[in-house]
Amino acid sequence: MLEIENLMVFFENALALNGLNLTVQQGEVVAVIGSNSAGKTTLLNAVAGLVNDMRINSQRRGGKRISTYGHIYFKGEDIIDWTPRQRVLNGIVLSRERHPIFQESSVLENLKIAGYLRKRSEISNSLAYIFRLFPALKALKRRVAGFLSGGEQQMLAIAMALVARPALLLLDEPLLGLSPHMQATVMQAVVELKQFSGITVLICEQFAQPVLPIIDRGYVLENGMLTFSGTGAELIGNPEIHAAYFGRLAEDGVDGQN
Ligand SMILES: Nc1ncnc2c1ncn2[C@@H]1O[C@H](COP(=O)(O)OP(=O)(O)OP(=O)(O)O)[C@@H](O)[C@H]1O
Numbered sequence: 001m002l003e004i005e006n007l008m009v010f011f012e013n014a015l016a017l018n019g020l021n022l023t024v025q026q027g028e029v030v031a032v033i034g035s036n037s038a039g040k041t042t043l044l045n046a047v048a049g050l051v052n053d054m055r056i057n058s059q060r061r062g063g064k065r066i067s068t069y070g071h072i073y074f075k076g077e078d079i080i081d082w083t084p085r086q087r088v089l090n091g092i093v094l095s096r097e098r099h100p101i102f103q104e105s106s107v108l109e110n111l112k113i114a115g116y117l118r119k120r121s122e123i124s125n126s127l128a129y130i131f132r133l134f135p136a137l138k139a140l141k142r143r144v145a146g147f148l149s150g151g152e153q154q155m156l157a158i159a160m161a162l163v164a165r166p167a168l169l170l171l172d173e174p175l176l177g178l179s180p181h182m183q184a185t186v187m188q189a190v191v192e193l194k195q196f197s198g199i200t201v202l203i204c205e206q207f208a209q210p211v212l213p214i215i216d217r218g219y220v221l222e223n224g225m226l227t228f229s230g231t232g233a234e235l236i237g238n239p240e241i242h243a244a245y246f247g248r249l250a251e252d253g254v255d256g257q258n
Pocket residue numbers: 011014015016034035036037038039040041042043064206
């Protein structure tokens with residue numbers, strides 16, 4: 001479904017992604033594990049079309065020079081020049097890190113805002129589907145989003161991406177700032193997505209421990225380069241990966257309450 005070939009992204013002379021090759025098959029849950037500054041957000045922004053947007057805006061303002069090379073194929077089509085809007089309309093939807101939700105609006109209002117590219121009837125179908133998938137959100141639908149816990153806000157952020165009806169859901173650090181319990185809840189939601197909706201998922205994360213058990217395949221990203229790939233079990237069994245990434249569990253000490 002997604003094939004990335006030799007993708008390179010430069011911010012001025014700094015190489016953020018260096019010759020990346022990655023594939024995601026239809027129906028798979030694939031993870032890219034990497035620590036801070038490895039290039040995770042840049043990778044997902046490139047797939048969502050946001051790097052192109054940044055490049056064009058920066059060029060207009062005479063600011064930083066952003067250059068990209070390589071190819072991104074989605075369902076066999078080279079989408080490297082597609083706008084973010086074209087990508088969303090074709091099913092590539094990004095849920096960004098640190099859940100940028102509308103804090104003063106209710107859960108339901110947030111979900112409706114997220115469906116702005118959809119017809120009203122499609123939004124109500126999506127809402128029914130989302131509330132079946134996340135019954136906890138249904139119970140909270142009138143709650144002001146800013147009063148939700150960190151985990152609930154993350155669930156809402158994922159649900160907002162689902163309103164756009166993704167074929168390929170991109171999750172950027174969905175576990176950031178969550179307690180181990182909340183991390184497990186969010187990962188369970190991804191499992192349910194795979195089981196019940198057939199949505200393909202690409203997750204970029206630094207917390208390997210909760211992610212690896214639920215994925216089909218994974219990659220390790222270091223300094224913009226993919227250094228290892230394998231099944232979830234292969235990644236879990238690799239002593240170097242274990243030593244480098246398995247200490248990372250809610251290590252920023254945030255307990256899920258925002
Ligand atoms: N807009 C930008 N301008 C300049 N450099 C950038 C920009 N965005 C990212 N970078 C650089 O590219 C590299 C990769 O950053 P990126 O945000 O993709 O990493 P990350 O793995 O998502 O990190 P984190 O977990 O800290 O968010 C870093 O060195 C970062 O400083």
